[in-house]
Amino acid sequence: MAEDVPQMIEDVPHMTDDVPQMSEDVPQMTADVDATVAEDLGHDGAEGSHADEGFPGGPCDPSVLTSFAEHVAHAIWTGHERPELKLVSNRRKVTLIGRPVPEIEGLVAATGLSQLIGCSVVTSDPRLIFAFMERWHRETGTFHLLVGELTITLDNVSSLLHLPISGAFHSFEALSVDEAVFLLMELLEVSSEEARAETSAKNVHVVHLEAFRDLGHSGGYAWGAAALVHMYDQLDKASRTTTWQIGGYLTLLQCWIYEHFLSMHQFVIDDAYEETSPRASRWLMTKAHMKGITGASYRAHCDSLSITNVCWLPYSDHRGVRGFELISSFQGQLRWGPMVVTVRSERVLCQFGYIQSIPLSPVSASLSYDDIDEGWMHFSDHVIALGDLCVVPGQVSTDYMEWLFQISHPFMIPTQAGDQLRHAPTPDHEDYMQPDIPEIPVDDYEGYEAIAERLERVLNLRMVTVGTVT
Template sequence: MAEDVPQVTEDFPHMANDVAQRSEDVPQMTTDVDANVAKDLGRDGAEGSHADEGFPGGPRDPSVLTSFAEHVAHAIWTGHERPELKLVSHGRKVALIGRPVPAIEGLVVATGLSPLIECSVVTDDPGLISAFVERWHRETNTFHLPVGDLAITLDDVSSLLHLPISGAFHSFEALSVDEVVFLLMEFLEVSGEEARAETSATNVHVVHLEAFRDLGQSGGYAWGAVALVHMYDQLDEASWTTTRQIGGYLTLLQCWIYEHFLSVHQCVTDDAYEETSPHASRWLTTKAHMKGITGAPYRAHCDAFTVTDVCWFPYSDHRGVRGFELISSFQGQLRWGPTVVAVRPKRVLCQFGYIQSIPPSPVSVSLSYDDIDDRWMHFMHFSDHVVAVGDLCVVLGQVSADYMNWFFQISHPFMIPTQAGDQPRHAPAPDHEDYMQPDIPQVSVAFDPPLTCSGKIVCGFNV
């Protein structure tokens, strides 16, 4: 069944700031870039270069992907491979530790973060994650694939992790070393000597402890939005040619890929999974599957994607447990402390059950933290910041007549050249002849979904 989506609006830029105590899960920018890559980047950024007239393999029109010359996709296309990303995930540590003792678990419940206890994927898949990072662009905050834009949305976070996606953002300031030591002594009950020894370690921003000073208040934060802010921020950094690692809660990214691209992964579902649990907890991975699988096979697989390879509505059978929330269609800026990202549902309308049309170009608008908070907390009163209702998809993944041609102009849908000197390819013609309609489960849901003309949705492609 189609997922009910209300209304879309403005696009806003990414504005990233750092705070004291850089963490282990923040990507490391390195300077050991291949000399040829650096030479190419300098040439591509010069006046009259690719930055003005387009790139081999795309984009033909670089007005949207303005930093493509520094993007890892450009380096890969020109034969300058970077090492596979190092995955830094504290979620794995949570999974290995297991459930906390009951007294501590009760405290975690009060924060709203308890669903994370049961939904961390233990074994990461660096090849798969690297392949998708190569397709992420900070200008749009979406993955660019041969079928168009796709993104991790607030609804994905809600369904996969069961974290609250409504609530307040948190403001905090950078800390001095003395303030960090005091917080560690107060919250973790360690000695001053132990605290000072840890200030040179790279684990978690100590400043985040401020969010847990009052556990009752902690339960009022929009933790799902926080997860999305951190994931977008990490993807932004990891998409640069010079970055060698990615952090964040990688269970979110990996399970999002599993849910939407059933044919690309090497995982299995957990037979013990119960539908009342977070959707992410149904996925299992094994080292036997993951070991030795590099990004190259995944790249080729992703280059061959058609609309029928995408699971557009993976949570249909989960709606009785986790219904669609209106705030999932919010368009604008999200933040956690000084880290700000933009969510742009207008670019991924197919994921909301609507026909994709050409979205507006990303707009550079600088908002104060107070304005960001106000638009978020009162979004119901700002119709300009909610996805506008469009035409419902009669077939899954349906796009307007001119969207795909436009997308192939401003993007690079393919990562691998078919031959030396390969130029940008054109959008494929639709082909419905070999497609068989899948069974769409008819389930009770926690909202009133929009109906197509037949009351059901089938898959297909229309350009």
């Protein structure tokens, strides 16, 4: 989107508590840090020796993470910590406004976005966000962790926010100032003077109003895919050394972390939460309730994760409300307007209940908007090819971890002199205690219910294929 696209006024009420507002699209950084990183990249950048030989502590094989020289993980490893990122959101302002009046709330419901009214959380511990942001890589669209790659999927968006993940993508073009003023006058019923006075404000792009010109049509958009596109885009930008802030719908990222990494935070679940509500609304997100992990930093905690620290399939209890949709395993390009990202579901098979094998190298294809839309409308032709079911959650093939250590940066904290060398962990599933499956007496009704729940789970997750024994 062009930088001169005018934006909505800053005090206009918004539907959600976490609407991003970016003060500039151009990344910024303090001069002294920027200079030191630039000097280091001159030695270790793409045209230096590491392009072929890899990076100390980073990928030995740089053929996958091709832009690692500009990645924040490389700067951290070489001792060039950048300033703490600024988290940009509109949460505080909307909290003061409260819920919209019933008439407005009814209009929001027509768009398919009403679930967001009660789905925003307080970002009380930004360092938790940072710990995952610095492990994100745009080439793969995943977080690189010691246990493998994980990502925010369409199923995560559907379960956490209850947004529709199927439907059309929105197409729009950049607006001139006069066009933006006219759109504000037409759709927000403000005067020309008011509209022109606010076209330099930094908040939500005016062009997005086009999606709400016809509220009946607005309900047909794939809003869940739009949320994922913006989240991926913000993570792509924030993972670069020269970026100093991250926006996007941070509630999505934060609640995804809580669901998958229960050991990362001491949290409190709202006693009033009902499973029929979006999963994101179950967390009590006040400073009184939220406490970070003690005894170690988030970065160090991520450096020591094991498969037992990860909740690979967190929505089993929620499937009766929000079932797994086949479109969640789509792989390919998503877009919202001119913003395009790639989802690579084949890299996170463990999140779909399957054993992770070495994925193919990511390929960057330049597709037209029509081709992207066509692939999305025929998503069943572009879903991941699944393999063997996981007997143990988080299970990987025998050669996967060794491969991961070659192409990734599994640790963020550099070793010190005298430290033992760290190697790829051998997958050891004996640490995971699989619940016993008791023999069920013929007249044990509860036992039958337990069997039915297990069958429903594998059916909802599409974990059953031809020849599967269950």
